[in-house]
Amino acid sequence: MYWYYKYILVAAALIGIGLGVYKVLPQEWLKSSPSSPVEDNDSQEPAQTPTLESNQARTEKEKYTPTASSKNTNAVKTINKKTVVSSPKFSEKLKQGTELKNKGMLDSAYNILIEALEHSEPYSDDWIKAAQLISEINVYIYKNAVPSKRKQSHTVKSGQSLWDFAAENTTIRAVQISNKIPIESSVIHVNQVLTFFGGQWEIKASKSHYALQLLLDGKLFRFYNIGIGKDNRTPFGEFFISGKKREPSWKGYPFGHPENVLGTRWMRLTKISDGSNEGYGIHGTSEPESIGTASSLGCIRMRNEDVEELFNFIPDNKIKVTIED
Missing domain, CATH: 3.10.350.10 (LysM domain)
Structure with missing residues (x-):
């Protein structure tokens, strides 16, 4: 056989092998594809040019579609704070009050911060800053036998x-x-x-802001975060505290039992208008993570350490409680 016949036979063999491989390979391997993963849920939809309407629809879909971390719960989160720009007067008073507090001039700091509250929207971020400083001042004076003209x-x-x-x-x-x-x-x-600290105590609670104010002689004394009833069960109106109990039992469950939801303290609420009581009150909780949510059966919940402090401040003589939406 002539030598050039060998080259012809080799070339023919290579062409045959190539045609065989082409036939056995999956066809999708031979098509060009992007490097990013393909979204299976869109593979059956026709491609279209995005319009204003389709963008809005997609935004609404993303807004109401639960994420992987979403939980199905009756608790409605959380403490609602108003984003309101306070007046320059507020900023001035807040700065003065903070400086006086840091210098240990606690009564003067308290008076300035009370003035600051008058220049901010109740329960706004700024208002809460001042309220928390006021709370810190009063609790420090209360627990450390600090002299105060307000005592x-x-x-x-x-x-x-x-x-x-x-x-x-x-x-x-x-x-x-x-x-x-x-x-x-x-x-x-x-x-x-x-x-x-003594005088005319009063309580004001805001359901929509999950907040409770303890007032002394008409001025803010202490600010607390609270939990309220799910499905808007917490009543609103004017009440008075008609009974207080340490380490309460609940529906036959003694204090400390896992089924007892009242925590360490209980204060019963009675309507001022007709003297009726529907079983609502202010109490502690074994679920501190529920503070700032609507998850109780209608009562106002507080952290145990907070309700114990409140319990100690107010006497057993029908303290007025106002609950607002």
Whole structure:
């Protein structure tokens, strides 16, 4: 065989092999494709040029489509804060109050911050900043026996007990805390001067902002975050506290039982208009993560440490409670 016949046979063999491989390969391998993954859910839809209407529809779809991290829950999140630009006067007062607080001039800081509240929208971010500073000042004075012109003063007389003067203004526990008297002791001495926060207490709660204000003589004393009833079950209107209980039971479950939802304190709410009570109250919770949500059966929930503090401040003499939407 001539040598050039060999080259012809080799070329023919290579062409045959190439044609065989082409036939057995999947056809989609031979088509060009993008490097990014293909969206299977759009593969059957005809391509179209996006219009204003289709963009809006897609936006609405994305807005209401749950993400992987979404949870199906009755709790409606969370503390609603108003984004409102406060007046320059507010910024000035807030700065002054903060500086006075840092210098330890707590009464002066409190007075300036109360003025700041008047120049901001209630429950706005700025208002809450000032309210939290006010709360910090008052709690510090309360827990550390710090002198304050805003405190009441009582000189113990012969034969008096803590109950004789504390009951109308605050609680025995609050007087003990404010004067560093051991909780397990009620011993006081003649001519001993006791100071404490007392006066006309009042509570205002806002359902839409998940917030509770404790007022003393008409001025903000303490600001708390709260939880409320799901499905708008928390009533609104004017009430008074008609009973207080430490470590309450609930529906036959003793305090501390996993099924007891009341936490460490309970304060019953009674309508001022007709004296009726439908079982609503202010209480603690074993679910602190529910604060800032609508998830209770209608009562106002507070963190246990917060409701204990509130419980200690207010006396057992029908404190007014206003609940607003």
